[in-house]
Structure formats: C-alpha cells, structure tokens
Amino acid sequence: MKTKSFLLAALIAAVGLPASAQSTIKIGEINSYKAQPAFLEPYKKGWELAQDEINAAGGVNGKKLETIFRDDNATPGDAVRVAEELVSREKVALVSGTFLSNVGLAVGDFAKQRKVLFIASEPLTDKLTWATGNDYTFRLRANTAMQTAMLVPEAAKLNKKRWGIVYPNYEYGQSAANWFKKYMTSQSTSGIEFVEQAAPLGKIDAGSVVQAMLDAKVDAVFNVTFGADLQKFVREGNTRGLFTNRPVVSLLSGEPEYLDTLKDETPAGWIVTGYPVMEINTPEHKAFRDAYQKKYNDYPRLGSVVGYATVKSIAAMLKKSGSTDVAKMQGAMKNLEVMSPFGKITWRAQDHQSTMGAYVGKLAKKDGKGVMVDWRYVDGKTVQPTDDEVKRLRASAK
Amino acid sequence: MTPALDILGLKKSFGGVAAVKGIDFNVNAGEAVALIGPNGAGKTTCFNLINGQLKPDAGSVSLFGENITSRSPEALFRAGVARTFQITATFATMTVRENVQLALMSHNGSATKVFCFATSQHAARADVLLNDVGLQSQSSRPCAELAYGDLKRLELAVALANDPRLLLMDEPTAGMSPQERDGLMQLALTVCRERKLALLFTEHDMDVVFKFADRIIVMNRGRLIAQGRPDEVRANEEVRKVYLGSTHV
Amino acid sequence: MTALLVQTLNGLAAASSLFLVAVGLSLIFGVTRIVNFAHGSFYMLGVYIAYSVATYFGNAFGFWGGVLAAGVAVALLGVIVEVAILRRIYAAPELLQLIATFALVLIIKDAALYIWGPEDLLGPRAPGFTGAVEIFGRPFPTYDLLLIVLGVAMLFALTTFIKRTRFGLLLRAATEDREMTDALGVNQKLLFTAVFALGCFLAGFGGALQLPREPATLNMDLNIIADVFVVVVIGGLGSLYGAFVAAVIISLVKAYCIGLGNVAMFGVEFEFSKLTLVAEFIVMALVLVFKPNGLFGRPFSHPRASEVIETPIGKPSNVQYATLLVGLMLAASLPLVFDEYTSVLATDVLIFALFAASLGLIIGTAGLGSFGHAAYFGLGAYGAALAAKAGFGFAPSLVCGVALSLTASIVFGWFCVRLSGTYMAMLTLAFAQIVWSIVFQWDAVTGGSNGIVGVWPPELFSDRDNFYWLALALCGAGVLFCWWIVYTPLGYALRASRDSQVKAHAIGLSVMRLQWAAFALAGALGGVAGAIYAFSKGSISPDVSAIPRSVDALVMVLLGGINTLLGPVVGAAVFTWLQDTLARSTEYWRAVLGAIILLLVMVFPKGIVGSIQSLTASMKKRSAA
Incomplete structure (x- = not known):
C-alpha cells in the first residue's frame, strides 16, 4: 500500500552519504543532551576541549579524533537505536556517554550483545559495573556505593542515633539509601535508627517532607536529593529550621551544577561530596581550568571534568592499544592509567571501574554564594569493596 | 386475545414532579395507535418508559403477555420491539444497505463475527427490506448523503430487520413535507397490516393522526384523558378543551 | 495530632497553586473542549518570567510585579496561540488540537532552554513573607499561609466573576449548554480567545506564585501537567469548585502519605512516602469508578461537533489488494536495498x-x-x-x-x-x-x-x-x-x-x-x-x-x-523517521519537531492520510461534474 512506498522514500532520504574518512578515529557519543542540559552542556564543552587538545597535539596514532554526538531522547530504546546507527552506519570505533542509569545499562547490554566497546562516563548505578557488568563496558564516574562510602566516615563521626534519609524515589536514591544504612549499621555498635522519605523525582513536597522529619525527631539527616528537589528541600528546611543543630550529610550537593543555584540559600555546615572548582590548584586541575576558561569564558562544572576525562581516557587507551580492534581496546582499558583534572586515575581490571574520586568537604556561604570548605580529595580506590566482594557482585552477571 | 402491548398503571416522576401519573392502555397486533397530547402532557416520558430509555417507578409493560418492564433497549430489540427516533438516528459512516445489514446481523446474532466481511452478511434480505420502503435505488449511497425523508424511510427499514411484533415510532413525520408525511405513514401502515405488528406512534400533526391511526390515546398532565376511534376522540369534549387551551380557564 | 494539623496546612498551601493552574485548564476545556497539553508549559513560562522580572528589579516591586507580569505575558502568549493556531483547527476532528498543543510543549521547552539556559533558577523569597511563624509549636512559612489565603480568595473572586458578569454568564452557558450560547448571540470566536487568555493567565499566575517555593526548571511543564489533568477530572470538567476540592484532596493525600512515613501494618513495614509517586492517579481511578463524571461534573450534553470524515468502507477493492501486495513486497525487500541501520x-x-x-x-x-x-x-x-x-x-x-x-x-x-x-x-x-x-x-x-x-x-x-x-x-x-x-x-x-x-x-x-x-x-x-x-x-x-x-x-x-x-x-x-532524523541533524531538534508537527496539523487538519483522501475525493467529484 501507499505506506510502504512512502516509508521507502523516507528511508532513502535518511540514508545520506556513508562517511569514509580513514584519517580519523570516530567515537560515538550518546547522551540525553536535551533532557539533562544542565549537566551535559558543560560536559560537551569539556569533551570538545579535550578533543581539541589531543588533535592539536597531532591526534592519536597519527589519526585525529572525531566525535559524533547523538541525543538519546532520555529513553533506553532510542539510545539503543542510536547506538545501532553509530556502529553500523557511522562505523565508530567505540561508543561512550550516557547520563541516566537505565540508559547506561541498556547501552552496556547492547555493547555486550554487539561486541562493541562502551565507555560509560556518567551513569552512577552500581549495576553497570557489578551485577550486570560485562567485558565490554567500562565506567568513569564513581558509582553510588563509592559516593556513599566517601561520606560514611564523616557521618559516623557525628555519632548520631536517629537518622532521617531523604531520597529521590528511583534506583539511584534507593541504592544510596540502602548503602548508607548498610555501612552505618556495620560501623556502629549501638543501634542506629533510620526514618525514610522517598520523594518522586523532581516533584518533592518539600514542606511536608521537612515537617515529617521534624515530627520524627531525627538527630541528623542524610540527603540524596539533587537538582530542583534539593533546592526545594533546602529552602523549606531553612525556613522551618530543620538544619539548626541538626547535621546534614549530603550526596553530590557540593557539585557546581547543584550548589551554584542555591546562592544565599546555601546551607552552611552540610557535609557533602562535590567539586570545589575554583579552589583546586593542583597543576593538572589548574591547567584544565585555565584552558576551559580561556576557551569558553566560563568556569568548568563537574560535567566538564567528566567529559574531559572521558576523552583523555579514550585517547590514552587508543595510544596503548595502537588499534581500534575491540579485543585490543578491551585489553588496553584494563589497568589503564590516565591523568585527569582530579589527578591520576586507573581503570580497574577487576570491575572496569575507574578510580576517579570526588571531593568531600563542608558547605559554606561566601559573598552570597555557596562554596566548599575544609575539603579533601577522596581517591576512588579507597572506597571500593574488597576484590572478593567485587568478584561476588560480578558473578551474578550473565 | 392477548393484546400485543399492554400498559398497566405506569408511573414516573422526576425529582418529585410526576410526569406520568398512572396510565393504562393497550395496542393490538395489526393495529396502529397514536399517542397524543399537548406539550408537557407526558407522552414522551410515557413513550420512553415503553422503549426502555427510562425505567418506570411503578406499573408494567407487557408484550403478548410477557412482562418486559424496565428492560434495556437491547433486550427489547431481542424481544421483538423496534423503534424509530424523532431526530433520525442512523450510522452516518455506512451505506444505506450496510445500516440495514448491521441490524440484520444483530438480529441473527452475527454482529460480533470477525472472520467474514460485514458487507457479505444478509445482503439479499437487506435489499428486500430496502425495496419494501422504496430505497432500493439508493442502497449503495453513504447514508450521510441521504435526504431527510429518505433517512426516515431507512429508519423504518432498519426497524423491520428484527421482524418486530411491536413498532414504536417517535414523531415519525417531524420535519417532513406534507407529501412525504403521507408516503411514510402509508408505508408504516402497510407494514403494520401485512406483518400483523402493533404500531404505536406519537405525533404532533393532527392530520396525520386522524388519517392514519386506528385508535388514538390522548394524554394531558400525566394522565390518560381519552381514547377511542378518531371520530370518538374528535368529538370528546375534554380533548377539545385541552387542544383549544381552554382548560386553564 | 498537631503533626497532622500542620501537614494539613502544608497540603492546603500546595493545593493553592495547583488549583490556580488546574482551574485555568478546566475553564479552557469547559468552553473550547480542547485538551490543552501546553497548559503545563504556560505554567513553566510563568515561573521563568516571574524569575526574570523579580531578579531584574531585585526588590518587592520586582517580585510582586513579576508575578502579575508573568500572568499577563502568558495570557498574551495564549491569545497568540489561540488566534494563530488553535482557531484554525477547531473544525478538525476532536483531539487534533491535542497534538497541536503537544507540539507547542516541544517548542516552548526548547524556547525556554534557549532564553533561560539549562541551569535551574532558584528565585528569591517573597518580600515580606520570608520567614516562618509558630503554629502548633512548629515553624510554618508565612508564604505558605499567604498561598492558602490567596487560593481561597481566587476561588471566591472567580466564582463571583462568573456569577456576576456577562462574560461569566457566557462562559457558563458555553460550558453547560451550547445551544444557549448560540441563542445569546455570542461572538464565539471572541469568547474562545478570551477564555483561553484567562486560562493562560491563571497558569502563568499560578506558576509565578510558585517562584519562592521551587526553582524554575525545564521539567516543570510535564511534571505538573499530569497532576493538573487529574485535578480537573476528579473535580469534574469545567467545574470551579470541583477543581478546588480536587486540588485540596490530592494535596492532602500526598501530605498525609509523607506525614505517615513508614508504618508497620499487619507485621509488614509499609512506606507511605513512596505512594506519593502515584497517589493522585489512585485517587482519580477511585473517584471515576464511583463518580463517572468527577465529583462536581455533569455529563456533557453537547460535545463539540466533530466532522465525520470517514466514508463507507465496504470490502477491500482489487486495487487495494494489489497495493497491499506490492507494499508488502517492497517492505520485505527493504533490507536487500538499504544498509543495516x-x-x-x-x-x-x-x-x-x-x-x-x-x-x-x-x-x-x-x-x-x-x-x-x-x-x-x-x-x-x-x-x-x-x-x-x-x-x-x-x-x-x-x-x-x-x-x-x-x-x-x-x-x-x-x-x-x-x-x-x-x-x-x-x-x-x-x-x-x-x-x-x-x-x-x-x-x-x-x-x-x-x-x-x-x-x-x-x-x-x-x-x-x-x-x-x-x-x-x-x-x-x-x-x-x-x-x-x-x-x-x-x-x-x-x-x-x-x-x-x-x-x-x-x-x-x-x-x-x-x-x-x-x-x-x-x-x-x-x-x-x-x-x-x-x-x-x-x-x-x-x-x-x-x-x-x-x-x-x-x-x-x-x-x-x-x-x-x-x-x-x-x-x-x-x-x-522525523524524530530520528531531526535528533541527528539539529541541536534544537525538539522545537523543530514541534514546528513540523504544527505545520502538518495546519496543512493536513484531517491527518496526512485523511486530508489526502478528502482532497482526491473532491478532485474526483470536480472532474465528474
């Protein structure tokens, strides 16, 4: 019928010209650019900065890096289709990216099925490298368990008995809450109690949640919310006095993406993981920050670091492998050492997780803006489970 | 002989206001009966109590002795009651023949089949019915294109699909030209006589009523005030008062 | 017990802005029968505009002026949308307006991204209402109290407006009885535009009032639209009081779910806070099962007449069989001709x-x-x-x-x-x-x-x-x-x-x-x-x-x-195909997709196939005549 011929015509138009440049190495980068622009616009800038640096220095193995950016529409189904396109039509050497955990897992599984290398930059879910980890998937960013583990020693030091946990009601929040409970219980000799509030992502009823925490008479709060939920929670908490004399330990809140919007609402004294961008003056970070500011006239965000470090890792891997053969690239990824803006990181062979860490510190207000003080870098390798534990976690894969 | 339609003590009120206050009458097979009355007399309510649109508060409706009170329109169709509407109701996206075919399929229990073409079902029978109402030449036209008078005739053809024992026609000639009215009523009367079915209709046009009804039932203010042959009703003092509007004096 | 009372106040504060947004949608639906998907986008624009005005002036005038300006600006946008787009497709089959408004959602989202950037924007606190007062021994934000008062005040203002003014009479007439509107000799076009503007004003105004409570983000549109639909439906389409009562019910149910937290029932630990993800939909399902027209709704006697475009079907013709066969063969040969992707x-x-x-x-x-x-x-x-x-x-x-x-x-x-x-x-x-x-x-x-x-x-x-x-x-x-x-x-x-x-x-x-x-x-x-x-x-x-x-x-x-x-x-x-192609070739693909859908809707008001069919049918007729 008419449909089919129409379809055919449409597809002819869609085919376009097959790219055939042999002097470049193509990377297929899949991300939810439209759905998560706050993180991914700086991410893309960081990515392009690194790629420009590498290509200006002559590229890798005599070839320039070329990235094909694709939007995944924030759904795993579309991400897989885009991945198919990148692999079969664009003939990319590897795929990378993803922000949302469900998309990351879907592309990871696609990589396994199609035997393609996948460098996941951002998705935090533990499953990506553990329960459903596979030979083709590697991840840069410290996962939820690691992020939580960074904060647990600080939380334990507070010596509080009754903890309120506020988390967004999806896998990341549930997982962080569970790790927190597990780690805290194992650290403490006397019983610790937990009061939980699961809020729909992006739709927290902050007033009610803060009220419920107050009514539950919690001694301290572990916060997992981020973005708009965090801002609502902070403002209500400030107004209703939840944070007076009640310490808060909070995941990711020190990242510029989330901290910058809080401005004078910034709750001083919160213990957080994050990225004190203007205060890290190690040579590698200073170089990165200066280059970024020069190119974009803006300071980097955490997304920029993630994008930048991903490209640097891919380049280092390609140099090591000397080829885009999948098996060789897989081999090169294992124990690969790369200099990132956060210092040297290693891509672990046992679970394909990089050791890129995060900064733990306290929030403070300075000139009406939020900053991190008393911070220190926590290396990702110090917050890993034991190798036996990792082996056990990865055994359930397949 | 059991009457085809037997109405006993029918009552209905809406929010405390009694619209029908206890009505008894009957219609025999092969007889055409008109139900008339001024506006607000309760004849439409009464009609809807019979055709299943409304449920009575009290009283009964029987079809050849079988109690059919409060049955749904679908169940009445199965029991052999057919009806036409004041504002014609047809299936606008189908052809004239398909309208009749669908009613035939429903009557024969084949309207939910999924392994045959609908247009192959009962086509010959549909053509007979269309022929009976004089629409044979229009049978393949989309019924959305039909003239109003033809739609009325189509409704009649559809109504005959379940071989009804009782035919209820609500204001059958509303909106038609005088010539069309006589044509349609003549058709209905012929059907009524030939098939020995009971015909009950409401009607505004008194010429039509007196010309075609064998018997007339007059309602006013929810009550039956007179019934009888046209000449009897015409002579009835109360009916004259009601229709001259002098009851208020 | 006092905890419960304070949670009730929390719920009422949340209900206020939900009510304002929902009542706008309800009025629009009541009169025009449009299921307006873009209502959430208008709400989002309200928050963004209020943010811009408030931070530009940085004082009390800027804040309260910004709230009003947001309402007015969104109302103006509503007028443009109604006159330029919706008015042209009222005659099209019902629900077609729905996809036009869906296209608007895409366009507005990308426009907001372009204008305000990707980062969340947390607005200032409301001048004069920055702190909290003690209620039942608990600090309660004064702004939330203001919201509760405003919500009730708006309910009365709207009710009075609709009861006392001619516009209100027309609005009621159009909602309840189309024939009556015709009898009143109303300029229907003007009425539709006015109602759309009023609804949009309420969306923008309701959004702007949220500014001290939540940041402007690009996800607000879809986050609120489902809730708003639910409120309108629970209350009964077109019902003012219904929208208010429904907004209160939903907000209270959520507040109590949060207030209850974890509860052990029959030996099983149950986390009530998790229910907030779906509470409004459970309430809606329950209400509809028992009250098929919502709490205060009436069955609609006169749905907007939609043109029936279908012609009789009959049996498939030989030409159709042949095209089907050819189509299937072409479809089957697709992989032989084209690449894997x-x-x-x-x-x-x-x-x-x-x-x-x-x-x-x-x-x-x-x-x-x-x-x-x-x-x-x-x-x-x-x-x-x-x-x-x-x-x-x-x-x-x-x-x-x-x-x-x-x-x-x-x-x-x-x-x-x-x-x-x-x-x-x-x-x-x-x-x-x-x-x-x-x-x-x-x-x-x-x-x-x-x-x-x-x-x-x-x-x-x-x-x-x-x-x-x-x-x-x-x-x-x-x-x-x-x-x-x-x-x-x-x-x-x-x-x-x-x-x-x-x-x-x-x-x-x-x-x-x-x-x-x-x-x-x-x-x-x-x-x-x-x-x-x-x-x-x-x-x-x-x-x-x-x-x-x-x-x-x-x-x-x-x-x-x-x-x-x-x-x-x-x-x-x-x-x-459009989505795949556009997402690959342009940065603002969402807006482009929206614009193309909008264009297709205007060019093919009966859908692509439907419009082609009626075009060929009328051409046949003309050549036959």
Missing part, C-alpha cells in the same frame, strides 16, 4: 505502526478516548522480558507478554467502558500511571527504574535484517488484523456504537460489551508491539509505559489521520 529504524517504525494501529482501533473505529495506551505496550514488553529472564524461549515469551497485556486490558477495560469521553480517556491514563508506578517501584521483580537488561532474541534473529523480517511478519500481521477488523461485522458494530449509541442500543447491540472487546483486542495488539520492542532493544525500563509513550501513539494516529486505515501506520513512520 535502515532495518533497525524500519523495525522501530513497524513496532510503532502496530502500536498506533491498535490505538487507532480504540480511538478511531470504536470512537473511545485513550490516553494510556502505553500501559499495554509496557506490559507486553515487561511480560516478554520477565518470561525471557525466567528462562522461557523466544516465542513463549512473546506469548507471555501478550497474555499479560490482554489480561490488563480486560480488567482495565471493564472499568473504562463504563465512562465516556474525556473521563474515560483519563481513567485509561490513571491505569497506565498505576502500571508505570508499579513497574517503577517493584525493584525485586521489574528492576525498578533501571528496568531489565539482556532480553535478546535467539541467534538467528540477532541479525538486524532477520529481525526486521520477523518484525514485518508479526507487526504486519497485527496491522493487517487491525485493518481486517474494520471490515468485519465486529468492526461495523463498533462503528455503529460510535456513530449513534442510542441507535446501536435500539438495534440490539450491547455497546458496552462491544467496546470492552475492542479495548481488550487493542490492548493485546499493543502488547504484541511491546513484546517485540523488548526483544528489538535488548532492554526495557519503565518509560515503555510512561505518559510520553502514550502521547507519542496519539500523535502518530492523529498525525496520520484518525479513522483511516493507513493513518496510524503513516503517522508512525513519519513521526519515528
């Missing part, structure tokens, strides 16, 4: 074609509303994925998926066919959201928000071309079945129930049962599409049953042409 994309098109065709069966042939068709797609996908994970083979897994969606559509359908029109459509949405939230939260079985990975077909079909042929066979059979139904007695009976329900009853058709059957059938076919989808992607997550998936299907059907056989298939092809 074409097969991948075409597989998506086939799956969505079946999904859209099955929806077309409900909203086209049966003439019923459905905003929640993704429920069956999702259940088909999850049923198949879970079966595959449990060790079933490929074919049995597909069957499991279809069985699950069939079961659900039988159960949900039983409730849905008891309602009518928009209420029915909203009940389907409620069921879909309940399915979504179960899938989303039942981590142990469904993998929660991460979903299920590793659902691949057997070796033979891991080749993309082979899988395409398989999809062509299965989805093609499904689509053919949808088409076939239309020609059968069942299809005729369904169309009869749609064309004239009283007549259908009068000729002995059990309308409700027929509709139930259509619902079940469409659900099962949607499940087939979902099951194949799972295997084509290798993984699924809850988005397969989320609202955007349902909306996509609606857009496909309406874009292609409702009540046409080819419509859903063409719509699916055009939409999928």
